[in-house]
Amino acid sequence: MAHHPGPLVSVVVSARGNSAAVPSLLDALAKQSLPAEQMEAVVVDNDPPAPVRPIQEALREREWPFAVRVLYEPTPGLSAGRNRGICAARGRYVAITDPDIRPEPEWLQTLLTAMEEEKVFAVGGRTVVEYPGGEVVALTKVLRECHGAVDWPEHREMAVWPYWVTGCNLLFRRQTALDIGLFRTDLGRRGRWMGDCEDLEFIDRARQAGHDTLIEPAAVVSHPVYRPETTLGYFVRQGAGHGVCVARMHLSVRVEPAAIQAGREAVHQAFIGLAAGWTFWDRSRAVEAARDLARIGAYRLEQGRLRLLGRRPIALAQLTTTKESN
Template sequence: MTDLTLPETTIRPVLPAAAPPVWDGATWIGEIWTDALDLDCAAARLEHAEGFERARLLVRTDAGPLGFVDLDITDGAVDVRRLRALAARFPAPAPVPVSSTPAITVVICTRDRVSMLQTALDSVRAVNYPDVEIIIVDNAAATDATRRYVEALADPRVRVIDEPRPGLSRARNTGLLAATGDVVAFTDDDVVVDRHWLAAIARGFARGESVTCVSGLVPAAELRTPAQAYFDARVGWSACLRTRVFEWAAPPSDIPLFPFAVGHYGTGANFAVDRAAVLRLGGFDEALGAGSPTGGGEDLDMFFRLLRAGGALVYDPASVVWHRHRASSEGLAAQSRTYGVGLGAWIAKIACDRATAPQAFSTALLRAPEFVKYLSYSASTAKPAEELVHLLPEGLTTPAWRSVLAGFRAYRAALREGRDPLPLAVPA
């Protein structure tokens, strides 16, 4: 029985809403395990569902998530018979036993967001895993509030480290250097991690000695505003519910732009790396990521570099981290800009690197129809759904070429600031 499925057929939300829903398209978010569907009842009551007319539930088993179901809410409850019928359509994933439990260090990088960090850290501390340490990297903070909060917990598993230089990549590198675990799992301060998150990561690394990165599912923890609904549809972080193993030498037939189609690999809110492998690569590129002129792209860059170095990347949807998307239109607009510029900066980096540019350009030319289709699809997902257009700020969609151009300029600006692409490289 899942921790979020209560007796009396009551289901808790993944994240209690910070405020009531602001429009009639808001969706209540929760999860249910298949053993709860065997209960002899007609309805399941949803906690804190006031103001919601629709619910989205992630249906789960011990082997992994089966899929999402969307249901109408009537009098604060959903129809269990309808839920059973929808869940029965999902194929069951094959169980993969965890053969080892490596020491894992969880790194959360944060900056002056104690209220959000509390929710994220509470969920990490509740994870069911035997060998874990937790490092909070306080990045260029204006106050000591984060340090005081972490130290007041008096949890021997949790420690806080200061990184005075702004930038997410710098903060990730600081956490990486301080980690004692062989595996370092990164997440953000605006998430709720699943209790089985680290067990799923360990399972991913147990798939083979060549695995250097494991990523997973990042569903929306909250869809109470149009901004959150738009961002969730645009990024598609919870679209894939099957395990994938990516290797540079074995291009998958269904990803013609591999290895440059980095959207398939995961996202920075939920990934774990082999610490030694990342140190050999010189760490995260300081010219990429939040807090730098590029605003993002450091996670995509690391996925790509680990693959190029010969490591395998495992995407396992059983590794679940629920993400709280920006709720306001202002936050969405800022996030959309940095999202596009960060991706453009990574593309610019690849295109200007003599080691990767030839393959990048040849892939684009040889796979021209697929490349055009990809650009068309990206443009279509950037457009708000018709029912959201009048509720969102203008200018959310930016042509791909403009994002690449802006990213190129931003990456150059970051390098001029003295940000090191290989800050942890050992001198020859």
């Protein structure tokens, strides 16, 4: 691997409401097989204004074998926090993750090796979702996918449908990311607003600009999901946020049809699932159907709002531009 002045990899983590988990993440990074002098951690404090900064308190009088920098981003939102960290990063590569993620010791080195060998823009690893406290609702595959990808390739594969990367386990070339644009701040989690798709849109936009992303299933992190995130209320809110964000994705990328599923047939199947779930006391099926109805309704409402604002999907905008140039 070629010599790079300063850190080779900047690990960027944005924290809001989960600052107490940051020291444990840094402890896990200290156990990485990648030499400490080749990495830095950029921690972005995205908590609301307060006299006492939770991250500063959590990291007080602690030391790690790599540089740790703490920045403040006043604009709430996961994308805003990550973008702040990426802009300040000094590494050739940026790895993004979350405070409660626990990477295996070979995580960073495995991502880097795949990046160097395959010469791609980004590499996403495998995220293993764990449920330490059990589940309130017995989770179907669809409900589990609300917490992250379930299906992973056995070997390296390009990140195209049906596979996708997760934003807590992703390494990419910093300069290329700056060139194509960072994470959209109207997507992704923002306080209690359960947006998402910021990582999916980022990777899709890069691919549609000619920059490939690889999945390396050997680069593993674990992601704990707790009982409050396995309830009916959670899944309905998650479905609504997901529907809004998929509608917004149309403004910058061409969205896979399989990621939409909001036509009449999808609505019909959701109502059948809801009725069958309650009739046969199949709570999991009923929750899945309720989440689907929330997702489809939010998607359609957001589509209508965007049309009223004159914001056209990218495919339509491209088609209109082509016609006007002829």
